[in-house]
Amino acid sequence: MLPLEEPLAEIACMVNGRPISGRVVLRQSLVEWLRAELGLTGSHVGCAHGVCGACHLRLDGVVVRGCLVLAVQADGADVETIEAASGPEVTALREAFVEHGALQCGFCTPGMILQAAELLLGGGPLSREAIREQLSGNYCRCTGYQPIIDAVQAAGAALQAQAGGAGGE
Amino acid sequence: MTPARFAYLRPDTLGEALAVLAREGEGATPLAGGQSLMPMMAMRMARPALLLDLNRVAGLDGIAVVEGALHIGAMARHATVLAHPLVAAHAPLLPLALREVAHPAIRNRGTLGGSLCLADPAAELPACMLALDATLVLANRAGERGVAAVDFFQGLYATARRADELLVRVEIPLSPGWSPWFAETARRHGDYALAGLAMMCRREAGRITALRIAFLGVEAAPRRLPEVEAAILDSADAAALLPRLLSPLHAEEAPAAWRLHLAQVLLRRAMIGEGRHAAA
Numbered sequence: 001m002l003p004l005e006e007p008l009a010e011i012a013c014m015v016n017g018r019p020i021s022g023r024v025v026l027r028q029s030l031v032e033w034l035r036a037e038l039g040l041t042g043s044h045v046g047c048a049h050g051v052c053g054a055c056h057l058r059l060d061g062v063v064v065r066g067c068l069v070l071a072v073q074a075d076g077a078d079v080e081t082i083e084a085a086s087g088p089e090v091t092a093l094r095e096a097f098v099e100h101g102a103l104q105c106g107f108c109t110p111g112m113i114l115q116a117a118e119l120l121l122g123g124g125p126l127s128r129e130a131i132r133e134q135l136s137g138n139y140c141r142c143t144g145y146q147p148i149i150d151a152v153q154a155a156g157a158a159l160q161a162q163a164g165g166a167g168g169e
Numbered sequence: 170m171t172p173a174r175f176a177y178l179r180p181d182t183l184g185e186a187l188a189v190l191a192r193e194g195e196g197a198t199p200l201a202g203g204q205s206l207m208p209m210m211a212m213r214m215a216r217p218a219l220l221l222d223l224n225r226v227a228g229l230d231g232i233a234v235v236e237g238a239l240h241i242g243a244m245a246r247h248a249t250v251l252a253h254p255l256v257a258a259h260a261p262l263l264p265l266a267l268r269e270v271a272h273p274a275i276r277n278r279g280t281l282g283g284s285l286c287l288a289d290p291a292a293e294l295p296a297c298m299l300a301l302d303a304t305l306v307l308a309n310r311a312g313e314r315g316v317a318a319v320d321f322f323q324g325l326y327a328t329a330r331r332a333d334e335l336l337v338r339v340e341i342p343l344s345p346g347w348s349p350w351f352a353e354t355a356r357r358h359g360d361y362a363l364a365g366l367a368m369m370c371r372r373e374a375g376r377i378t379a380l381r382i383a384f385l386g387v388e389a390a391p392r393r394l395p396e397v398e399a400a401i402l403d404s405a406d407a408a409a410l411l412p413r414l415l416s417p418l419h420a421e422e423a424p425a426a427w428r429l430h431l432a433q434v435l436l437r438r439a440m441i442g443e444g445r446h447a448a449a
Contacts, residue, residue, distance in 0.1 A: 007174060027172045029207075048170035049208040053274065062248070062277040067170075068207040069278070072177060073224060115274060136359045137272025 016084035031066030053138035104142030201283030243282025262349030364431035
Protein backbone atom coordinates (compact mmCIF):
# COMPACT_ATOMS: atom_id res chain seq x y z
CA MET A 1 0.00 0.00 0.00
CA LEU A 2 1.23 3.45 -0.88
CA PRO A 3 1.01 6.07 1.83
CA LEU A 4 -1.93 8.39 1.25
CA GLU A 5 0.28 11.40 0.81
CA GLU A 6 2.38 9.78 -1.95
CA PRO A 7 2.02 12.03 -5.03
CA LEU A 8 0.86 10.22 -8.15
CA ALA A 9 0.42 11.18 -11.79
CA GLU A 10 -1.53 9.79 -14.74
CA ILE A 11 0.49 8.95 -17.83
CA ALA A 12 -0.14 7.49 -21.27
CA CYS A 13 2.68 6.29 -23.48
CA MET A 14 3.71 3.62 -25.93
CA VAL A 15 5.71 0.78 -24.41
CA ASN A 16 7.18 -1.75 -26.82
CA GLY A 17 4.61 -0.79 -29.43
CA ARG A 18 1.56 -1.07 -27.15
CA PRO A 19 -0.38 1.90 -25.74
CA ILE A 20 -0.18 1.90 -21.97
CA SER A 21 -1.92 4.24 -19.56
CA GLY A 22 -1.92 4.26 -15.82
CA ARG A 23 -0.94 5.91 -12.60
CA VAL A 24 2.70 6.32 -11.63
CA VAL A 25 4.30 7.29 -8.38
CA LEU A 26 5.69 10.73 -9.10
CA ARG A 27 9.14 10.02 -7.69
CA GLN A 28 9.45 6.63 -9.41
CA SER A 29 12.05 6.24 -12.14
CA LEU A 30 11.00 5.00 -15.56
CA VAL A 31 12.93 1.75 -15.20
CA GLU A 32 11.39 1.00 -11.80
CA TRP A 33 7.90 1.59 -13.21
CA LEU A 34 8.55 -0.68 -16.22
CA ARG A 35 9.81 -3.43 -13.96
CA ALA A 36 7.35 -3.19 -11.08
CA GLU A 37 4.13 -2.22 -12.82
CA LEU A 38 4.51 -3.66 -16.33
CA GLY A 39 6.62 -6.71 -15.47
CA LEU A 40 9.28 -5.70 -18.01
CA THR A 41 12.26 -6.90 -15.99
CA GLY A 42 14.76 -6.98 -18.85
CA SER A 43 16.06 -3.52 -17.95
CA HIS A 44 18.02 -3.92 -14.75
CA VAL A 45 18.53 -1.58 -11.83
CA GLY A 46 22.16 -1.62 -10.82
CA CYS A 47 23.34 1.58 -9.19
CA ALA A 48 20.07 3.56 -9.49
CA HIS A 49 21.96 6.83 -9.85
CA GLY A 50 23.19 6.92 -13.40
CA VAL A 51 26.58 5.25 -13.26
CA CYS A 52 26.32 1.62 -14.38
CA GLY A 53 24.19 1.52 -17.54
CA ALA A 54 22.26 -1.66 -16.63
CA CYS A 55 18.97 0.25 -16.93
CA HIS A 56 19.44 1.47 -20.51
CA LEU A 57 16.30 1.67 -22.62
CA ARG A 58 15.14 3.61 -25.67
CA LEU A 59 13.11 6.76 -25.10
CA ASP A 60 11.77 8.27 -28.34
CA GLY A 61 14.36 6.28 -30.23
CA VAL A 62 17.52 7.15 -28.31
CA VAL A 63 19.25 5.17 -25.58
CA VAL A 64 18.95 6.74 -22.12
CA ARG A 65 19.54 5.77 -18.51
CA GLY A 66 16.16 4.46 -17.30
CA CYS A 67 17.03 5.41 -13.72
CA LEU A 68 17.61 9.08 -14.64
CA VAL A 69 14.23 9.62 -16.26
CA LEU A 70 11.09 9.79 -14.16
CA ALA A 71 8.21 7.55 -15.17
CA VAL A 72 6.01 10.64 -15.41
CA GLN A 73 8.38 12.03 -18.04
CA ALA A 74 7.51 9.12 -20.34
CA ASP A 75 3.99 10.56 -20.73
CA GLY A 76 3.40 10.88 -24.48
CA ALA A 77 6.71 9.20 -25.29
CA ASP A 78 7.67 6.04 -27.13
CA VAL A 79 9.50 3.64 -24.81
CA GLU A 80 11.29 0.53 -25.99
CA THR A 81 13.01 -2.01 -23.75
CA ILE A 82 15.30 -4.93 -24.48
CA GLU A 83 12.23 -7.20 -24.55
CA ALA A 84 11.12 -5.58 -27.82
CA ALA A 85 14.47 -4.58 -29.27
CA SER A 86 14.75 -6.25 -32.64
CA GLY A 87 16.27 -5.76 -36.04
CA PRO A 88 19.33 -7.22 -37.71
CA GLU A 89 21.79 -5.35 -35.48
CA VAL A 90 20.23 -6.74 -32.30
CA THR A 91 20.14 -10.26 -33.75
CA ALA A 92 23.77 -9.96 -34.81
CA LEU A 93 24.78 -8.70 -31.36
CA ARG A 94 22.87 -11.46 -29.56
CA GLU A 95 24.57 -14.14 -31.63
CA ALA A 96 28.00 -12.55 -31.30
CA PHE A 97 27.66 -12.11 -27.53
CA VAL A 98 26.98 -15.84 -27.16
CA GLU A 99 29.71 -16.85 -29.58
CA HIS A 100 32.37 -14.66 -27.92
CA GLY A 101 31.40 -15.31 -24.31
CA ALA A 102 30.54 -11.63 -23.88
CA LEU A 103 28.44 -12.27 -20.79
CA GLN A 104 28.58 -14.35 -17.67
CA CYS A 105 25.90 -13.30 -15.17
CA GLY A 106 24.03 -11.30 -17.82
CA PHE A 107 23.11 -8.37 -15.59
CA CYS A 108 24.75 -5.78 -17.84
CA THR A 109 23.84 -7.46 -21.13
CA PRO A 110 20.54 -5.68 -21.98
CA GLY A 111 22.18 -2.29 -21.50
CA MET A 112 25.24 -3.37 -23.46
CA ILE A 113 23.14 -4.65 -26.37
CA LEU A 114 21.06 -1.47 -26.64
CA GLN A 115 24.11 0.78 -26.37
CA ALA A 116 26.08 -1.26 -28.91
CA ALA A 117 23.08 -1.39 -31.25
CA GLU A 118 23.04 2.41 -31.32
CA LEU A 119 26.65 2.32 -32.55
CA LEU A 120 25.89 -0.29 -35.22
CA LEU A 121 22.83 1.66 -36.38
CA GLY A 122 24.95 4.81 -36.66
CA GLY A 123 27.04 3.10 -39.31
CA GLY A 124 30.31 4.67 -38.17
CA PRO A 125 33.69 2.95 -38.01
CA LEU A 126 33.92 0.03 -35.58
CA SER A 127 37.43 0.41 -34.21
CA ARG A 128 38.00 -1.04 -30.75
CA GLU A 129 38.47 2.51 -29.53
CA ALA A 130 35.08 3.59 -30.93
CA ILE A 131 33.41 0.58 -29.29
CA ARG A 132 35.09 1.29 -25.95
CA GLU A 133 33.96 4.91 -26.12
CA GLN A 134 30.41 3.86 -26.98
CA LEU A 135 30.27 1.38 -24.07
CA SER A 136 32.21 3.54 -21.62
CA GLY A 137 29.09 4.16 -19.56
CA ASN A 138 28.19 0.48 -19.20
CA TYR A 139 29.72 -1.50 -16.35
CA CYS A 140 30.42 -5.23 -16.55
CA ARG A 141 31.83 -7.03 -13.53
CA CYS A 142 32.29 -10.46 -15.12
CA THR A 143 33.96 -10.37 -18.50
CA GLY A 144 36.77 -7.85 -18.26
CA TYR A 145 35.18 -6.17 -21.32
CA GLN A 146 37.49 -7.65 -23.99
CA PRO A 147 34.98 -10.34 -25.08
CA ILE A 148 32.26 -7.66 -25.29
CA ILE A 149 34.39 -5.53 -27.60
CA ASP A 150 35.20 -8.65 -29.64
CA ALA A 151 31.48 -9.42 -29.92
CA VAL A 152 30.48 -5.92 -31.03
CA GLN A 153 33.21 -5.93 -33.66
CA ALA A 154 32.11 -9.35 -34.86
CA ALA A 155 28.45 -8.28 -34.99
CA GLY A 156 29.42 -5.26 -37.07
CA ALA A 157 31.40 -7.46 -39.45
CA ALA A 158 28.49 -9.92 -39.71
CA LEU A 159 26.10 -7.08 -40.55
CA GLN A 160 28.44 -5.79 -43.24
CA ALA A 161 28.76 -9.28 -44.69
CA GLN A 162 24.96 -9.59 -44.75
CA ALA A 163 24.61 -6.23 -46.45
CA GLY A 164 27.24 -7.25 -49.00
CA GLY A 165 25.59 -10.64 -49.55
CA ALA A 166 22.22 -8.99 -50.09
CA GLY A 167 23.70 -6.72 -52.75
CA GLY A 168 23.57 -3.66 -50.50
CA GLU A 169 26.26 -1.07 -50.28
CA MET B 170 17.79 5.43 -4.03
CA THR B 171 14.30 6.89 -4.14
CA PRO B 172 14.13 10.68 -4.16
CA ALA B 173 12.30 12.57 -1.46
CA ARG B 174 8.75 13.52 -2.43
CA PHE B 175 8.29 16.55 -4.65
CA ALA B 176 5.58 18.39 -6.56
CA TYR B 177 5.89 18.40 -10.33
CA LEU B 178 4.92 20.82 -13.08
CA ARG B 179 5.48 20.38 -16.79
CA PRO B 180 4.69 23.57 -18.71
CA ASP B 181 4.38 23.64 -22.50
CA THR B 182 5.52 27.22 -23.00
CA LEU B 183 8.32 29.44 -21.75
CA GLY B 184 5.73 31.93 -20.50
CA GLU B 185 4.13 29.31 -18.25
CA ALA B 186 7.53 28.17 -16.97
CA LEU B 187 8.59 31.74 -16.14
CA ALA B 188 5.26 32.38 -14.40
CA VAL B 189 5.93 29.40 -12.14
CA LEU B 190 9.40 30.73 -11.33
CA ALA B 191 8.03 34.22 -10.68
CA ARG B 192 5.58 32.70 -8.20
CA GLU B 193 7.75 30.03 -6.57
CA GLY B 194 11.24 31.52 -6.75
CA GLU B 195 13.83 29.24 -5.17
CA GLY B 196 11.08 26.80 -4.22
CA ALA B 197 11.08 25.62 -7.83
CA THR B 198 13.97 23.64 -9.29
CA PRO B 199 14.21 23.58 -13.08
CA LEU B 200 14.65 20.07 -14.49
CA ALA B 201 16.46 20.01 -17.84
CA GLY B 202 18.11 16.73 -18.87
CA GLY B 203 18.27 15.58 -15.26
CA GLN B 204 21.57 13.76 -15.70
CA SER B 205 23.04 15.46 -12.60
CA LEU B 206 19.89 16.50 -10.76
CA MET B 207 18.33 13.03 -10.75
CA PRO B 208 21.38 11.34 -9.17
CA MET B 209 21.57 14.17 -6.61
CA MET B 210 17.89 13.59 -5.82
CA ALA B 211 18.40 9.82 -5.67
CA MET B 212 21.12 10.33 -3.07
CA ARG B 213 19.00 13.04 -1.40
CA MET B 214 21.73 15.62 -1.78
CA ALA B 215 18.99 17.57 -3.58
CA ARG B 216 15.44 17.68 -2.24
CA PRO B 217 13.51 20.05 -4.52
CA ALA B 218 10.04 20.99 -3.28
CA LEU B 219 8.83 21.56 -6.82
CA LEU B 220 10.35 20.16 -10.00
CA LEU B 221 9.76 22.37 -13.02
CA ASP B 222 10.22 20.02 -15.96
CA LEU B 223 11.39 21.97 -19.03
CA ASN B 224 11.40 19.04 -21.43
CA ARG B 225 8.12 20.04 -23.08
CA VAL B 226 8.77 23.76 -23.31
CA ALA B 227 8.70 24.53 -27.02
CA GLY B 228 11.43 26.47 -28.76
CA LEU B 229 14.31 26.06 -26.31
CA ASP B 230 16.46 23.65 -28.32
CA GLY B 231 17.11 25.44 -31.58
CA ILE B 232 20.56 25.85 -33.16
CA ALA B 233 20.96 28.66 -35.70
CA VAL B 234 23.26 31.44 -36.87
CA VAL B 235 21.66 34.82 -36.12
CA GLU B 236 23.34 38.14 -36.90
CA GLY B 237 26.95 37.10 -36.55
CA ALA B 238 26.48 34.68 -33.67
CA LEU B 239 25.76 31.00 -33.23
CA HIS B 240 22.69 30.61 -31.03
CA ILE B 241 22.23 27.33 -29.17
CA GLY B 242 19.05 26.77 -27.18
CA ALA B 243 19.48 25.83 -23.54
CA MET B 244 17.58 22.57 -23.95
CA ALA B 245 19.71 21.35 -26.86
CA ARG B 246 20.93 17.86 -25.90
CA HIS B 247 24.67 17.20 -25.76
CA ALA B 248 24.40 14.56 -28.51
CA THR B 249 22.62 17.04 -30.79
CA VAL B 250 25.19 19.78 -30.23
CA LEU B 251 28.02 17.28 -30.69
CA ALA B 252 26.76 16.23 -34.12
CA HIS B 253 25.36 19.52 -35.42
CA PRO B 254 26.93 20.87 -38.64
CA LEU B 255 26.51 24.54 -37.60
CA VAL B 256 28.34 23.84 -34.33
CA ALA B 257 31.11 22.01 -36.21
CA ALA B 258 31.42 24.98 -38.57
CA HIS B 259 31.21 27.86 -36.08
CA ALA B 260 32.14 26.52 -32.63
CA PRO B 261 34.35 23.47 -33.20
CA LEU B 262 35.60 23.76 -29.61
CA LEU B 263 32.26 22.34 -28.45
CA PRO B 264 32.45 18.98 -30.23
CA LEU B 265 36.04 18.60 -28.98
CA ALA B 266 34.86 19.13 -25.41
CA LEU B 267 31.58 17.23 -25.66
CA ARG B 268 33.41 14.03 -26.56
CA GLU B 269 34.76 14.14 -23.02
CA VAL B 270 31.34 14.77 -21.43
CA ALA B 271 30.14 11.61 -19.68
CA HIS B 272 28.94 8.75 -21.89
CA PRO B 273 26.67 8.37 -24.95
CA ALA B 274 23.44 7.61 -23.04
CA ILE B 275 24.02 10.61 -20.76
CA ARG B 276 24.75 12.81 -23.77
CA ASN B 277 21.48 11.70 -25.37
CA ARG B 278 19.57 13.26 -22.48
CA GLY B 279 21.79 15.92 -20.87
CA THR B 280 21.46 19.51 -22.06
CA LEU B 281 23.77 22.46 -22.66
CA GLY B 282 21.74 24.75 -20.40
CA GLY B 283 21.50 22.21 -17.61
CA SER B 284 25.27 21.82 -17.52
CA LEU B 285 25.85 25.59 -17.56
CA CYS B 286 23.31 26.34 -14.82
CA LEU B 287 24.54 23.54 -12.56
CA ALA B 288 28.07 24.98 -12.84
CA ASP B 289 29.84 21.87 -11.64
CA PRO B 290 33.52 22.84 -11.27
CA ALA B 291 34.56 19.77 -13.28
CA ALA B 292 32.18 20.46 -16.16
CA GLU B 293 33.58 21.06 -19.63
CA LEU B 294 30.97 23.41 -21.08
CA PRO B 295 31.30 26.36 -18.65
CA ALA B 296 35.02 26.68 -19.46
CA CYS B 297 34.20 26.45 -23.16
CA MET B 298 31.75 29.34 -22.85
CA LEU B 299 34.58 31.53 -21.49
CA ALA B 300 36.98 30.46 -24.23
CA LEU B 301 34.27 31.14 -26.83
CA ASP B 302 33.44 34.55 -25.31
CA ALA B 303 29.79 33.49 -25.23
CA THR B 304 26.87 35.48 -23.88
CA LEU B 305 24.36 33.56 -21.77
CA VAL B 306 20.83 34.83 -22.26
CA LEU B 307 18.53 34.63 -19.24
CA ALA B 308 14.79 35.28 -19.32
CA ASN B 309 12.24 36.18 -16.70
CA ARG B 310 8.71 37.50 -17.05
CA ALA B 311 9.99 41.03 -17.63
CA GLY B 312 12.22 40.07 -20.56
CA GLU B 313 15.71 38.90 -21.41
CA ARG B 314 19.19 39.92 -20.30
CA GLY B 315 22.54 38.80 -21.60
CA VAL B 316 25.35 37.89 -19.21
CA ALA B 317 28.90 37.44 -20.45
CA ALA B 318 30.26 33.99 -19.64
CA VAL B 319 33.04 35.57 -17.56
CA ASP B 320 30.38 37.05 -15.27
CA PHE B 321 27.99 34.09 -15.24
CA PHE B 322 30.08 31.55 -13.30
CA GLN B 323 30.56 32.81 -9.77
CA GLY B 324 31.79 29.88 -7.69
CA LEU B 325 31.06 26.28 -6.77
CA TYR B 326 27.66 25.52 -8.30
CA ALA B 327 26.97 29.27 -8.24
CA THR B 328 25.89 31.35 -11.23
CA ALA B 329 24.40 34.74 -12.04
CA ARG B 330 21.00 33.12 -12.72
CA ARG B 331 18.37 34.55 -10.40
CA ALA B 332 15.63 32.37 -8.98
CA ASP B 333 12.99 33.82 -11.31
CA GLU B 334 15.12 33.31 -14.44
CA LEU B 335 15.77 30.54 -16.91
CA LEU B 336 18.75 30.28 -19.21
CA VAL B 337 17.17 30.23 -22.66
CA ARG B 338 20.17 30.17 -25.01
CA VAL B 339 23.82 30.95 -25.46
CA GLU B 340 25.12 33.28 -28.17
CA ILE B 341 28.59 32.53 -29.46
CA PRO B 342 30.16 35.21 -31.66
CA LEU B 343 31.39 33.86 -34.98
CA SER B 344 35.17 33.86 -34.93
CA PRO B 345 36.67 33.16 -38.34
CA GLY B 346 40.39 32.59 -38.12
CA TRP B 347 40.26 31.32 -34.52
CA SER B 348 41.05 27.70 -33.74
CA PRO B 349 40.11 25.54 -30.76
CA TRP B 350 42.18 23.39 -28.41
CA PHE B 351 40.76 21.22 -25.65
CA ALA B 352 42.12 18.51 -23.39
CA GLU B 353 41.38 17.12 -19.97
CA THR B 354 42.69 14.52 -17.56
CA ALA B 355 40.25 12.09 -15.96
CA ARG B 356 40.63 8.69 -14.35
CA ARG B 357 38.64 7.12 -17.19
CA HIS B 358 37.25 8.64 -20.39
CA GLY B 359 33.93 10.22 -19.44
CA ASP B 360 34.65 10.50 -15.73
CA TYR B 361 34.73 13.87 -14.01
CA ALA B 362 37.75 15.89 -15.09
CA LEU B 363 40.55 16.30 -12.56
CA ALA B 364 41.81 19.15 -14.70
CA GLY B 365 41.04 20.40 -18.17
CA LEU B 366 41.78 23.32 -20.43
CA ALA B 367 39.68 25.02 -23.10
CA MET B 368 41.42 27.43 -25.44
CA MET B 369 40.57 29.49 -28.48
CA CYS B 370 43.32 31.31 -30.29
CA ARG B 371 44.03 33.25 -33.45
CA ARG B 372 47.31 32.85 -35.25
CA GLU B 373 48.83 35.15 -37.79
CA ALA B 374 51.98 34.13 -39.64
CA GLY B 375 52.53 31.31 -37.16
CA ARG B 376 52.25 33.54 -34.09
CA ILE B 377 49.42 33.52 -31.56
CA THR B 378 48.03 37.03 -31.74
CA ALA B 379 44.95 36.60 -29.59
CA LEU B 380 43.66 33.92 -27.25
CA ARG B 381 41.20 33.05 -24.53
CA ILE B 382 41.79 30.22 -22.07
CA ALA B 383 39.83 28.75 -19.17
CA PHE B 384 40.64 25.79 -16.94
CA LEU B 385 38.01 23.35 -15.71
CA GLY B 386 38.16 21.07 -12.70
CA VAL B 387 40.99 23.14 -11.24
CA GLU B 388 39.31 26.01 -9.39
CA ALA B 389 35.80 26.47 -7.98
CA ALA B 390 34.66 28.11 -11.19
CA PRO B 391 36.24 28.78 -14.57
CA ARG B 392 37.70 32.23 -15.11
CA ARG B 393 39.92 34.02 -17.60
CA LEU B 394 43.56 34.50 -16.59
CA PRO B 395 44.74 37.74 -18.24
CA GLU B 396 48.33 37.45 -16.94
CA VAL B 397 48.66 33.96 -18.38
CA GLU B 398 47.18 35.02 -21.71
CA ALA B 399 49.54 38.00 -21.84
CA ALA B 400 52.53 35.78 -21.07
CA ILE B 401 51.59 33.46 -23.91
CA LEU B 402 51.36 36.41 -26.30
CA ASP B 403 54.83 37.45 -25.10
CA SER B 404 56.16 33.91 -25.68
CA ALA B 405 56.98 33.64 -21.97
CA ASP B 406 56.64 30.44 -19.91
CA ALA B 407 53.02 30.96 -18.93
CA ALA B 408 52.78 27.67 -17.02
CA ALA B 409 55.34 29.00 -14.52
CA LEU B 410 52.82 31.66 -13.50
CA LEU B 411 50.12 29.20 -12.49
CA PRO B 412 51.29 28.40 -8.92
CA ARG B 413 50.92 32.07 -8.01
CA LEU B 414 47.63 32.63 -9.84
CA LEU B 415 45.56 29.49 -9.28
CA SER B 416 43.70 28.40 -6.15
CA PRO B 417 43.10 24.74 -6.97
CA LEU B 418 40.35 22.69 -5.37
CA HIS B 419 41.52 20.11 -2.87
CA ALA B 420 40.17 16.61 -2.32
CA GLU B 421 41.80 13.50 -0.91
CA GLU B 422 41.75 11.74 -4.28
CA ALA B 423 42.87 14.85 -6.17
CA PRO B 424 44.97 17.15 -4.00
CA ALA B 425 45.40 20.81 -4.90
CA ALA B 426 49.09 20.38 -5.73
CA TRP B 427 48.27 17.60 -8.18
CA ARG B 428 45.57 19.66 -9.90
CA LEU B 429 48.06 22.52 -10.21
CA HIS B 430 50.59 20.16 -11.78
CA LEU B 431 47.97 18.89 -14.24
CA ALA B 432 47.00 22.46 -15.12
CA GLN B 433 50.63 23.26 -15.92
CA VAL B 434 51.01 20.11 -18.01
CA LEU B 435 47.84 20.88 -19.95
CA LEU B 436 48.88 24.46 -20.62
CA ARG B 437 52.28 23.34 -21.89
CA ARG B 438 50.60 20.73 -24.09
CA ALA B 439 48.28 23.40 -25.45
CA MET B 440 51.30 25.50 -26.40
CA ILE B 441 52.91 22.57 -28.16
CA GLY B 442 49.59 21.79 -29.79
CA GLU B 443 49.70 25.29 -31.19
CA GLY B 444 53.23 24.82 -32.47
CA ARG B 445 54.84 26.73 -29.63
CA HIS B 446 57.22 25.41 -27.07
CA ALA B 447 57.38 26.50 -23.49
CA ALA B 448 60.45 25.81 -21.37
CA ALA B 449 59.69 22.62 -19.45
